[in-house]
């Protein structure tokens with residue numbers, strides 16, 4: 370069996386994507402390929418933060434639609450970029466050996482880098498947290514700009530695990546303002562998963578920057594997944610406060626222009642957004658670009674009134 374055939378076999382047998390299958394093959398003991406692949410797959414890390422707009426529940430549909438990941442993308446020769454990484458559901462699914470993750474949420478990016486580079490200290494700190502409301506309010510009131518990176522990461526994970534719905538929302542001053550979540554036993558220090566995540570991040574570049582920076586690095590053949598704050602489906606359904614910046618019409622058009630630039634360069638580009646007339650309009654009529662519809666059952670409003678099956682779009686140039 371050639372390496373290509375073996376990767377295909379692993380991909381089919383375990384129903385995993387081609388990029389991860391390639392990684393599993395490169396790590397597996399070739400004399401015991403199937404059993405060793407099963408062991409490696411069982412060790413796969415999961416996203417370590419809950420993130421509103423996370424793509425975990427859509428990955429199955431992406432795969433069925435056959436657009437994910439692009440078949441011609443070769444992770445041994447080209448790079449993966451995820452410039453709106455959030456909880457990183459797609460990154461943790463693909464698990465490329467090297468790549469570039471970024472986000473404009475500074476505390477999130479510090480947290481990724483601490484998990485990557487300073488995990489032991491982070492685990493010691495995470496184990497010290499308490500889970501009552503008074504303690505939550507004390508930690509929430511801390512100014513992250515005055516904390517060490519380890520303390521920022523520890524506070525970030527603690528708040529993510531104990532606040533209402535694991536949301537991240539800041540007020541106009543950038544202060545975290547999500548209320549206490551009343552979970553009976555939140556798992557604040559998932560040591561086992563954090564260790565796996567840390568390993569998976571070792572060859573990954575993680576930066577606090579605007580998504581447009583991707584234009585400085587991306588080359589022909591690279592794969593870029595954009596998962597921006599969604600264009601609101603209605604005036605009341607807006608949720609764009611991951612950072613203090615807004616992401617509305619002007620920003621969506623600028624992102625579309627970035628998509629077009631990467632398309633011209635010969636990159637593979639995939640972009641998620643809401644299935645709204647505005648988004649359909651700005652991506653229509655671009656040569657080689659397809660607007661595919663994906664069924665999604667996601668909550669948009671924190672009060673639950675926006676729950677229910679809605680469609681989203683997955684825009685691809687391949």
Ligand SMILES: C[S@@+](CC[C@H](N)C(=O)[O-])C[C@H]1O[C@@H](n2cnc3c(N)ncnc32)[C@H](O)[C@@H]1O
Pocket residue numbers: 420421422423424425452453454455456457458459471472473474578579580581596597598599611612614616
């Ligand atoms: C829909 S979420 C991404 C969710 C992610 N794909 C997941 O699975 O968890 C959008 C992300 O974009 C980030 N963001 C907003 N504006 C940005 C910008 N101009 N450049 C880079 N990241 C930005 C937010 O901080 C947020 O994490």
